[in-house]
Amino acid sequence: MSGEPRIILLAHGSSDQRWCQTFEKLATPTLESVEGSRIAYMELAEPSLETVIGEGTREGIRHFTVVPLFLAAGRHLRKDVPAMIEELQAEHNVTITLASPIGENPELGSAIRDVVIHELEGHKQPA
């Protein structure tokens, strides 16, 4: 157990509460299945990545894995988040691994196909 990193699902964040609610819903199956996992926001919403790393550190967690709730890597994931992680590692003396954005995993492509197929079935039903 102690060897397992704490999983942090990292979303971009927005000042629009509806936007954050969508991400909280998206995170729910993970938060319910993976013990200790958390959601955090890069900017514009709380809890921030800093808040969640700080809380984990106070609980004695030394290793974190950040899973970006992004479909693809743009500037944020190539530059801003790695810089943020480097700073937080030094500040809290912990190891933080940045995983690939969720969209780079084949599970996501299959889920999108299923969504589209359901969408088409919904379109057929009234006919």
Next chain:
Amino acid sequence: MSGEPRIILLAHGSSDQRWCQTFEKLATPTLESVEGSRIAYMELAEPSLETVIGEGTREGIRHFTVVPLFLAAGRHLRKDVPAMIEELQAEHNVTITLASPIGENPELGSAIRDVVIHELEGHKQPA
């Protein structure tokens, strides 16, 4: 068959080719399973939504469903894309339905959970 809308998977678009490649991979299971489906970009990459609607119209398609490859609805999906769609409908005399962003579907939350579980299994293996 004729009653089925043409599915267009709409991604934001980027001048970074790696970003677009991730979306093309994400779209592949859908493009392979759903006849006639296409990917299009809102901006910064080709094919644009306008290009894909124009092509469909020339093939005789009268009804399109745009499925946003976005995890949540922000300004783009609440304002820019609906305005774009309104214009394209008038210009091409077709019906274009805007579906919910993929992230609002429960399939995505389950896929994210599966990604995280695989991530943790990968972490355990060397131990």
